[in-house]
Amino acid sequence: MPRFAANLTLMFNEVPFLDRFEAAAKAGFTAVEFLFPYAYPVEEIGKRLHGNGLTQALFNLPPGNWDAGEKGFAALPERFDDLKQSLVTALPYARATGVKRLHLMAGLADRKDPKALAAFRKSVTHAAEFFAPHGIDVVLEPLNARNTPNYFLNDFGFARDMIQDLKIPNLKLQFDIYHCQILHGDVTMRLREMMPITGHVQIASIPSRHEPDDEELNYPFLFAELDRLGYDGFVGCEYNPRGKTTDGLAWFKPYAGARP
Numbered sequence: 476m477p478r479f480a481a482n483l484t485l486m487f488n489e490v491p492f493l494d495r496f497e498a499a500a501k502a503g504f505t506a507v508e509f510l511f512p513y514a515y516p517v518e519e520i521g522k523r524l525h526g527n528g529l530t531q532a533l534f535n536l537p538p539g540n541w542d543a544g545e546k547g548f549a550a551l552p553e554r555f556d557d558l559k560q561s562l563v564t565a566l567p568y569a570r571a572t573g574v575k576r577l578h579l580m581a582g583l584a585d586r587k588d589p590k591a592l593a594a595f596r597k598s599v600t601h602a603a604e605f606f607a608p609h610g611i612d613v614v615l616e617p618l619n620a621r622n623t624p625n626y627f628l629n630d631f632g633f634a635r636d637m638i639q640d641l642k643i644p645n646l647k648l649q650f651d652i653y654h655c656q657i658l659h660g661d662v663t664m665r666l667r668e669m670m671p672i673t674g675h676v677q678i679a680s681i682p683s684r685h686e687p688d689d690e691e692l693n694y695p696f697l698f699a700e701l702d703r704l705g706y707d708g709f710v711g712c713e714y715n716p717r718g719k720t721t722d723g724l725a726w727f728k729p730y731a732g733a734r735p
């Protein structure tokens with residue numbers, strides 16, 4: 476049975492961010508993820524997580540100035556110092572939460588630009604080597620161009636080839652089914668092919684990015700497929716609830732209270 480992680484950036488928005496840990500635990504989640512913890516004191520994040528008996532499945536490394544439109548800087552050659560600093564910033568949060576995987580964002584750049592490609596390989600390698608002694612994986616997530624135009628990492632095949640080429644044991648793929656369906660389709664076959672390099676999975680309905688209970692994909696089939704494939708990681712619920720978060724959790728009822 477998949478282990479679902481509530482995404483506290485998108486879900487439980489009825490309450491302030493720090494109160495969403497408790498809301499998720501009360502709804503039956505045993506794990507959480509979120510985009511960024513950096514606006515909150517590290518001790519407070521750890522307290523809310525552990526105080527509610529939750530496991531931290533994932534969060535993102537600092538993306539630069541998110542409000543100004545930055546989406547990371549791993550592929551931006553002139554931002555390597557910022558990249559290095561971002562790893563240092565994230566480390567205390569990783570320690571406090573015990574998280575085992577962090578998402579490194581690529582940034583807005585042209586994938587065909589050799590300088591951006593070289594910068595991305597260098598940043599990815601540096602980040603993975605930085606976190607390896609801490610037992611933490613670095614995950615790379617292709618994003619679709621409708622949600623994030625001009626994002627460097629916009630192709631699952633490209634991400635797979637780079638991960639396989641670099642051969643860094645703690646470098647994995649973040650397989651967001653929502654993005655995969657929009658970018659390429661054929662989700663089941665891609666899951667089967669990319670499972671050996673997959674470190675995290677995320678879900679939402681397509682095209683609306685709501686609860687995974689309607690629209691283009693048959694999620695119960697995909698959840699069973701993850702089990703058939705022996706996927707032992709987390710499935711992040713990265714969706715915008717249609718209404719009140721708890722009113723949209725009928726899909727989750729059979730899975731509530733899974734092992735952490």
Ligand SMILES: O=C(O)C(=O)[C@H](O)CO
Nearest residue numbers: 510535578616618651713
């Ligand atoms: O957009 C997504 O799907 C993500 O998972 C990123 O972390 C958001 O930046």
Ligand SMILES: [Mg+2]
Nearest residue numbers: 616651677713
């Ligand atoms: Mg995602």
